Amino acid sequence: MEKWGQSLADLRLLSVEARDKRSRERFLALYMIADRQTSAFAWARENNRTRETVPKWVHDYNRSGPEAVFYRHTGGRRPFLAQSRFSDS
Numbered sequence: 445m446e447k448w449g450q451s452l453a454d455l456r457l458l459s460v461e462a463r464d465k466r467s468r469e470r471f472l473a474l475y476m477i478a479d480r481q482t483s484a485f486a487w488a489r490e491n492n493r494t495r496e497t498v499p500k501w502v503h504d505y506n507r508s509g510p511e512a513v514f515y516r517h518t519g520g521r522r523p524f525l526a527q528s529r530f531s532d533s
Contacts, residue, residue: 455475
């Protein structure tokens with residue numbers, strides 16, 4: 445966290461204020477792991493994630509910082525009502 449100029453409080457804030465639920469989940473996991481409330485494997489088991497998923501979040505954060513942990517839509521269809529077809533943009 446120090447490498448990225450962040451504290452436990454910063455991770456906790458991101459877990460509450462992130463725009464989407466997937467990012468909030470990832471930052472909550474990072475917060476709880478960094479605070480030694482759980483381990484990556486325990487978090488994965490308790491939250492129905494694979495054993496590889498949560499450690500990957502940790503490694504991505506450690507390697508590339510918080511931007512690497514935010515969820516990005518990478519494939520598949522977008523939700524039907526995600527953007528109004530009648531918007532001015």
